[in-house]
Amino acid sequence: MPTLLWFRQDLRLADNPALAFALKGPDPVIPVYIHAPGEESPWAAGGASSWWLHHSLRALREDLRQRGSELILRSCADTGAELLNIASQTQADRIVWNRRYEPAAITRDARIKSMLRGEKLHCESFNGALLREPWEINTKSGGPYQVFTPFWRQCLSLADPAPPLPAPTSLPAPQRWPRSSSLEELNLLPRIAWATGIESAWTPGSHQAHALLQHFLRHALGGYPAARDRPDLDGTSRMSPYLHFGQISPREIWHALRAHAADNRIAGWRESRFLTEIGWREFAHHLLYHFPETPLQPLRAPFARFAWRNDAAALRAWQRGQTGYPIVDAGMRQLWKTGWMHNRVRMIVASFLVKDLMIPWQEGARWFWDTLVDADLASNTLGWQWSAGCGADAAPFFRIFNPVSQGQKFDAAGDYVRKFIPELSALSSDWIHAPWNAPPQLLQGAGIELGVSYPLPIVDHGAARKRALAALSALKNQTDS
Numbered sequence: 052m053p054t055l056l057w058f059r060q061d062l063r064l065a066d067n068p069a070l071a072f073a074l075k076g077p078d079p080v081i082p083v084y085i086h087a088p089g090e091e092s093p094w095a096a097g098g099a100s101s102w103w104l105h106h107s108l109r110a111l112r113e114d115l116r117q118r119g120s121e122l123i124l125r126s127c128a129d130t131g132a133e134l135l136n137i138a139s140q141t142q143a144d145r146i147v148w149n150r151r152y153e154p155a156a157i158t159r160d161a162r163i164k165s166m167l168r169g170e171k172l173h174c175e176s177f178n179g180a181l182l183r184e185p186w187e188i189n190t191k192s193g194g195p196y197q198v199f200t201p202f203w204r205q206c207l208s209l210a211d212p213a214p215p216l217p218a219p220t221s222l223p224a225p226q227r228w229p230r231s232s233s234l235e236e237l238n239l240l241p242r243i244a245w246a247t248g249i250e251s252a253w254t255p256g257s258h259q260a261h262a263l264l265q266h267f268l269r270h271a272l273g274g275y276p277a278a279r280d281r282p283d284l285d286g287t288s289r290m291s292p293y294l295h296f297g298q299i300s301p302r303e304i305w306h307a308l309r310a311h312a313a314d315n316r317i318a319g320w321r322e323s324r325f326l327t328e329i330g331w332r333e334f335a336h337h338l339l340y341h342f343p344e345t346p347l348q349p350l351r352a353p354f355a356r357f358a359w360r361n362d363a364a365a366l367r368a369w370q371r372g373q374t375g376y377p378i379v380d381a382g383m384r385q386l387w388k389t390g391w392m393h394n395r396v397r398m399i400v401a402s403f404l405v406k407d408l409m410i411p412w413q414e415g416a417r418w419f420w421d422t423l424v425d426a427d428l429a430s431n432t433l434g435w436q437w438s439a440g441c442g443a444d445a446a447p448f449f450r451i452f453n454p455v456s457q458g459q460k461f462d463a464a465g466d467y468v469r470k471f472i473p474e475l476s477a478l479s480s481d482w483i484h485a486p487w488n489a490p491p492q493l494l495q496g497a498g499i500e501l502g503v504s505y506p507l508p509i510v511d512h513g514a515a516r517k518r519a520l521a522a523l524s525a526l527k528n529q530t531d532s
């Protein structure tokens with residue numbers, strides 16, 4: 052009898068434990084993907100992620116077809132009922148999948164598992180997304196970690212994760228395939244063509260993930276510790292959307308890094324900066340699993356009473372890259388144009404939103420959710436709570452990034468700003484991060500009219516910093532009294 056292989060955020064054939072389990076016997080395997088955005092609310096995939104998902108499903112279907120199989124697509128409001136429906140149409144007696152860790156997915160999957168088992172179907176789920184399950188790593192007292200370093204130290208003290216499983220060369224097909232929706236019927240692509248920049252920046256799919264990883268290991272790994280902070284360089288791996296959609300697994304990355312280090316006699320790869328960043332992804336999932344309320348609530352409860360401002364015009368200026376601070380605007384335009392933003396700049400724009408503008412971090416998290424191709428509930432929540440000073444192991448609130456000096460330090464020549472803000476492209480590096488300080492004749496020569504061709508700063512950073520610190524002291528006084 053056939054096995055249903057329920058694909059979710061594990062859109063790959065190699066190192067896919069649910070697929071490997073399904074292939075243990077001779078029985079046919081029916082791969083299915085079920086699109087049920089209503090069940091993911093309020094975190095259904097945003098516009099950029101939906102674009103990624105569309106192209107990823109097409110790539111996965113192609114990989115399956117090359118192995119004599121198919122990808123059955125369905126769109127519905129109730130995944131459990133749809134799985135049961137497909138199982139009864141195909142006489143499948145087993146349903147297998149790889150686990151997800153978002154709170155809504157955990158609740159939904161537990162409900163589906165118990166319902167399917169009640170219908171006498173055999174269900175199994177596996178870890179295909181993390182190096183360690185979030186519940187495997189605990190403090191001495193048995194609770195979750197809230198500080199990264201000891202968390203990662205414990206992960207590294209364990210044996211290497213199992214080597215990745217190879218992709219199968221073929222999948223046994225059923226005698227008849229059940230009905231499938233077309234990919235277009237899932238309506239994942241935007242109705243108006245705003246994704247052209249994303250299209251030219253990315254190729255979703257497992258093959259591309261592996262090609263990019265190999266390119267990174269060969270050409271960028273050595274320089275990564277310094278280059279990872281430089282948005283003007285192509286110094287990071289760009290693995291994030293592929294990891295989010297499971298087109299490459301962290302175990303594959305771990306073992307690729309290990310093999311690369313062995314071939315090139317690189318010592319200390321386990322402690323390398325690159326693997327540590329994969330560790331932050333693990334930590335993000337650990338936190339989301341143990342603190343499922345954190346996508347909306349600060350981990351440090353008093354921050355819920357912070358005197359946030361409601362300023363729709365400032366929020367819109369931030370979203371559109373029109374704040375008048377070039378490094379902030381370049382980041383927000385990179386995000387809009389390419390569906391991705393460099394990590395250093397994510398930290399700068401987040402600090403600017405929550406501290407200079409005092410707009411709630413949840414507004415920023417929501418905008419990132421809609422515009423990032425790598426939008427990931429665990430990593431996005433960690434990133435925003437870290438930036439707002441209200442999360443685990445967070446940057447203290449009083450450390451407020453100065454957008455001018457951050458730009459001067461990490462984009463010294465201004466190349467990143469010039470790439471995304473063409474209005475400023477003729478400005479020399481001396482003034483590019485603070486054009487309002489440039490001599491008027493120089494601005495005129497560069498074709499810039501501040502307030503007309505490029506905005507004046509929407510806030511004065513010095514004054515905004517004081518305002519944010521005053522709000523922090525007021526919060527402390529409230530909490531202490």
Ligand SMILES: Cc1cc2nc3c(=O)[nH]c(=O)nc-3n(C[C@H](O)[C@H](O)[C@H](O)COP(=O)(O)OP(=O)(O)OC[C@H]3O[C@@H](n4cnc5c(N)ncnc54)[C@H](O)[C@@H]3O)c2cc1C
Nearest residue numbers: 287288289290291328329331332394397426427430431434
């Ligand atoms: C405000 C904010 C929001 C963020 N939102 C997301 C998000 O929605 N999705 C997402 O994947 N990352 C998010 N990050 C983390 C980080 O910015 C991205 O993972 C990174 O920029 C992706 O680029 P890369 O793949 O080239 O990273 P690399 O530097 O090559 O790192 C390799 C991998 O390590 C992981 N990683 C690196 N840094 C972090 C981190 N700080 N937290 C968690 N994992 C990390 C990612 O999976 C990444 O692909 C956010 C960071 C901030 C400050």
